[in-house]
Amino acid sequence: MKNLLNKEFRLALHPTNIIFISFALMLLIPNFPYLVAFFYTGLGLFFTCITGRENNDTEYSVSLPVGRKDVVKGRIAFAVILELATLVVSVPFAIIRDFIIKGIPSNQAGSMPGLAFFGLAFLLYGVFNAVFFTCYYKNPLKVGKSFVLASLAIFIVVIVDIVLSHVPVCSEVFCDTGNSRIAAKLSVFFAGIAVYIVLTAIAVVRSAKNFSKLDL
Amino acid sequence: MKDVLRVSGLSKSYPSFKLRDVSFEIAEGSITGFIGRNGAGKSTTLKCIMNTVRKDGGEVFFFGKPFDGNEREIKNRTGFITGGVDYYPGKKLKTITDVTKRFYDAWSDEDYRRYTSSFDLDENKTPRQLSQGMRVKYSLALALSHNADLLILDEPTSGLDPVSREDLLETFLRLSDEGKTVLFSTHVTSDLEKCASNIIYIKDGGIFAEDDMRDFEKKFALIETTWQSLPDGVSEKAIGIRRTKNGFSILFYANEVPFMSENIKTPTLEDIMVHVEKEGL
Secondary structure: OHHHHHHHHHHHOOHHHHHHHHHHHHHHOOOOOOOHHHHHHHHHHHHHHHHHHHOOHHHHHHHOOOOHHHHHHHHHHHHHHHHHHHHHHHHHHHHHHHHHOOOOOOOOOOOOOOHHHHHHHHHHHHHHHHHHHHHHOOOHHHHHHHHHHHHHHHHHHHHHHHHHHHOHHHHHHHOOOOOOOHHHHHHHHHHHHHHHHHHHHHHHHHHHHHHHOOOO | OOEEEEEEEEEEEEOOEEEEEEEEEEEOOOEEEEEOOOOOOHHHHHHHHOOOOOOOEEEEEEOOEEOOOOHHHHHHHEEEEEOOOOOOOOOOHHHHHHHHHOOOOOOOHHHHHHHHHHOOOOOOOOHHHOOHHHHHHHHHHHHHHOOOOEEEEEOOOOOOOHHHHHHHHHHHHHHHHOOOEEEEEEOOHHHHHHHOOEEEEEEOOEEEEEEEHHHHHHOEEEEEEOOOOOOOOHHHHOOEEEEOOOOEEEEEEHHHOOOOOOOEEOOOHHHHHHHHHHHOO
């Protein structure tokens, strides 16, 4: 796995993957559907896969002394690292927004960057991984189709976020970054992590199954 | 001599093409040419062997072990080269090498330096900056530096100028002397005349012949005539008859030539291939 990750970062990585991590800055924009900031991680992975197609990455990877399942695991582990890096980088901006820039009013376009919000961010990444990679490994040449489907799935999560922020009971959980209803917030946060783990594991299993049937 | 590769009953179906019951064996230290016209199934066979295309049926054994379950070990001992490095054309060779070598248990930096030096490879260049011949040599340098015992090459001489082609074929001979086994596909029969000891001839998705090259050629007889018309009984016995500038070129099985002639000669592989492919068997 270490060697495959080395290959991903030194050969496959598209520069936008690093640039898009800095899009965590979007958490400082007033009145914004903040989950959109995490959409760009998916866009960067799409760029990596599309340049991989032009660079014959799949053919190169399967020529190495590793199994096809390992190739899939390497790519999804690479995605997980980028996703977690984006989340980690976004935390300071959420704190800055919450504690330092007091003048920014509450969000009217979705949840506020708090515990429940990060639970939804995990959910968004899990949905992306499950849809994008499962579809991508059916046919890596049709990476555009995989990205369109994954983007549609992501935007459903964003719409759900916007709706929840306007439902009175839910808005107390999703639009308040203080300590009120902390149990509900923690529940959403940990549920998001759990769903992320399950969906990413499903992505690995189904992608490996699809990739194993593929003629290159 | 033991077999390093054994293929048995390999099959693969596409809507417009079928690989049918392909079976052959490759002996250790041999240079085997895998020939057939374009679209005969050479690349499909090699890709099925290396698992880049999924076979529908059959078995493949490397070094006496099935591919399934031994993929990592087999890939460590095998170099599969498809026409020269064509991945990451914008990355420097030294970066590709540094990433690639970590996957191999028996990688030798010393061997790598020796091969890059003997092949005149500049590690600061990218694959895009290399000629087709140099790309093949870079692929070979990678395969040989991880101490591959078996080299499988798909059309390695395709697109090479005559000097580079000669150079590469000489490299195969040198590798054979070192005990390496080479299996390479080509549709250029003169490549085989220069270095191959055995041939596997694939035709319409099935194995037409698997033999020592000289023995295979001796099974046939070629007659170049200046006849303007064919005598009775010739066309029934002939494998193939082609009109030439001065008369006819006729291919027979060596033991079925229906008349004596001082023009009977052993055909070259190209003569056999042209007759067999054009007139059919």
